[in-house]
Amino acid sequence: MSFKLVVDSLFASPYAMSVYVALTEKGLPFSLETMDLEAGAHRRAPYRELALTGRVPALVHEGFVLTESSAVAEYLDEAFPAPQYTALYPQEIHARARARQLQAWLRSDLMPLRVERNTESVFFRPTSVPLSAEAQACADRLIAAAERLVDGANLFGRWSIADTDLAMMLQRLIVNGDPVPPRLRDYAVGQWQRPSVQRWLAHHEPN
Amino acid sequence: MSFKLVVDSLFASPYAMSVYVALTEKGLPFSLETMDLEAGAHRRAPYRELALTGRVPALVHEGFVLTESSAVAEYLDEAFPAPQYTALYPQEIHARARARQLQAWLRSDLMPLRVERNTESVFFRPTSVPLSAEAQACADRLIAAAERLVDGANLFGRWSIADTDLAMMLQRLIVNGDPVPPRLRDYAVGQWQRPSVQRWLAHHEPN
Numbered sequence: 188m189s190f191k192l193v194v195d196s197l198f199a200s201p202y203a204m205s206v207y208v209a210l211t212e213k214g215l216p217f218s219l220e221t222m223d224l225e226a227g228a229h230r231r232a233p234y235r236e237l238a239l240t241g242r243v244p245a246l247v248h249e250g251f252v253l254t255e256s257s258a259v260a261e262y263l264d265e266a267f268p269a270p271q272y273t274a275l276y277p278q279e280i281h282a283r284a285r286a287r288q289l290q291a292w293l294r295s296d297l298m299p300l301r302v303e304r305n306t307e308s309v310f311f312r313p314t315s316v317p318l319s320a321e322a323q324a325c326a327d328r329l330i331a332a333a334e335r336l337v338d339g340a341n342l343f344g345r346w347s348i349a350d351t352d353l354a355m356m357l358q359r360l361i362v363n364g365d366p367v368p369p370r371l372r373d374y375a376v377g378q379w380q381r382p383s384v385q386r387w388l389a390h391h392e393p394n
Numbered sequence: 395m396s397f398k399l400v401v402d403s404l405f406a407s408p409y410a411m412s413v414y415v416a417l418t419e420k421g422l423p424f425s426l427e428t429m430d431l432e433a434g435a436h437r438r439a440p441y442r443e444l445a446l447t448g449r450v451p452a453l454v455h456e457g458f459v460l461t462e463s464s465a466v467a468e469y470l471d472e473a474f475p476a477p478q479y480t481a482l483y484p485q486e487i488h489a490r491a492r493a494r495q496l497q498a499w500l501r502s503d504l505m506p507l508r509v510e511r512n513t514e515s516v517f518f519r520p521t522s523v524p525l526s527a528e529a530q531a532c533a534d535r536l537i538a539a540a541e542r543l544v545d546g547a548n549l550f551g552r553w554s555i556a557d558t559d560l561a562m563m564l565q566r567l568i569v570n571g572d573p574v575p576p577r578l579r580d581y582a583v584g585q586w587q588r589p590s591v592q593r594w595l596a597h598h599e600p601n
C-alpha cells in the first residue's frame with residue numbers, strides 16, 4: 188500500500204485535516220506533500236494536471252488521485268472496510284445518511300461563519316472581532332442542528348468522521364470565545380482529544 | 395413506501411432537481427411539496443424543525459427526513475439497491491469515488507459561475523451579461539475537468555447521478571451562449587434528454 192496525502196502548507200485546511208484524521212484512524216501509513224496555496228501552486232502544473240479539481244487535499248493511492256475530502260473518506264471506507272479497519276461511517280443506514288448529510292452541509296453552507304472564523308483563527312490566532320449578523324445567523328443554525336444531533340461523546344455511538352467535521356465547525360466558535368452551549372463544547376473538546384486529531388494539531392507546533 | 399420530496403416553489407434548485415431525477419430513475423413514486431424560498435419559508439417552523447439544516451430539497455421517507463442531495467442519493471442507493479432498482483452510483487470502486495468527488499466539487503466550488511449563471515438563467519431567462527473574470531476562471535476549470543472525464547454519453551458507462559449534476563453545471567454555460575467544446579455540449583444536451591430530466595423540466599411549463 189502506498190498513500191500520499193497532499194495538504195496545504197499551513198496545515199490549515201479543515202478538509203485536509205478530515206482526510207488526515209481518516210487515514211490515521213484507518214491505521215494506513217502515508218507520506219505528506221505540502222502545497223503553498225497562497226502562492227497558487229495548486230492552480231498550476233503539475234498539481235492541476237494531477238488533481239482533477241485543482242483543490243487540496245488530494246489522496247494519491249497507487250496512482251489513483253482523488254480530491255474532495257468526503258469522497259476520499261467514502262473511498263477509504265470501501266477500500267479498507269470494517270471490521271479489519273476502523274469504520275469512518277456508521278453502519279446503520281439512517282445514521283450513515285445523517286453523517287453524510289452533516290458532511291455535505293458543513294462543506295457547502297455557513298460560509299460567512301467559515302470566513303469570519305477561519306481555521307487560522309482556530310489553529311493559530313484567535314480573533315476578537317465580533318461576528319457579523321450574517322455569520323451569527325450561521326452560528327445559530329449550526330448550534331441548533333448540533334443540539335439536535337449531539338447527545339454524548341460521539342454522534343452515532345462509535346466515532347465517525349462526521350464527528351471530527353462537526354467538532355471542527357464548533358471549534359470555530361469555541362476557540363474564538365463565541366458562546367456555545369456547554370454540552371456542545373464538551374463534545375467538541377472531547378473530539379479534539381482523539382489521538383488522530385492531536386497528531387494533526389502537532390503539525391502546527393514550532394519545531 | 396411513502397416518499398415526499400420538498401422542493402423550491404420555482405423548481406429552480408439544481409439540488410432539488412438532482413433528488414427528483416434520482417427518485418424518478420429509481421422508479422419510486424413520490425409526492426411533491428413546494429417551499430417558497432424567497433419568502434423564507436424554509437427558515438421558519440415547521441420546516442426548520444422538520445429539516446435539520448433548513449435547506450431544500452428534503453426527502454421524507456416514512457418519517458425519516460434527510461436534506462443534502464448527495465446524501466439523499468446515497469441513501470436511496472443503499473435502501474433501494476441495484477439490480478432491482480436503477481443504480482445511482484457506479485459499482486466499481488474508483489468510478490464510485492470519481493462520481494462522489496464530482497458531486498462534492500460541484501456543490502462546494504465554482505461559486506461565481508453558479509451566481510452569474512444561476513439556474514433561473516438556465517430554466518427561464520438566459521442572460522447576455524458576460525462572465526466576470528472570476529466566473530470565467532471557474533468556467534475554464536469546469537471545462538478542463540469535464541474534458542478529462544467525458545468520453546461518451548455517460549461518464550462511467552452506465553448513467554449515474556453524477557451525469558445529471560455535471561450536465562446541469564455545463565448547461566449554465568450552454569444555455570447562456572458561453573463557449574463550450576462540442577463534445578461536452580453533446581454530452582450535456584444528451585443528458586438533458588433523459589425522461590427523468592424532461593419530467594423535471596415539465597414543471598417549468600406554464601399550465
Ligand SMILES: [Ca+2]
Binds near residue numbers: 196224
Ligand atoms: Ca504559504
Ligand SMILES: [Ca+2]
Binds near residue numbers: 336337338342344
Ligand atoms: Ca447520538
Ligand SMILES: [Ca+2]
Binds near residue numbers: 403430431432433
Ligand atoms: Ca417565490
Ligand SMILES: [Ca+2]
Binds near residue numbers: 548
Ligand atoms: Ca468514461
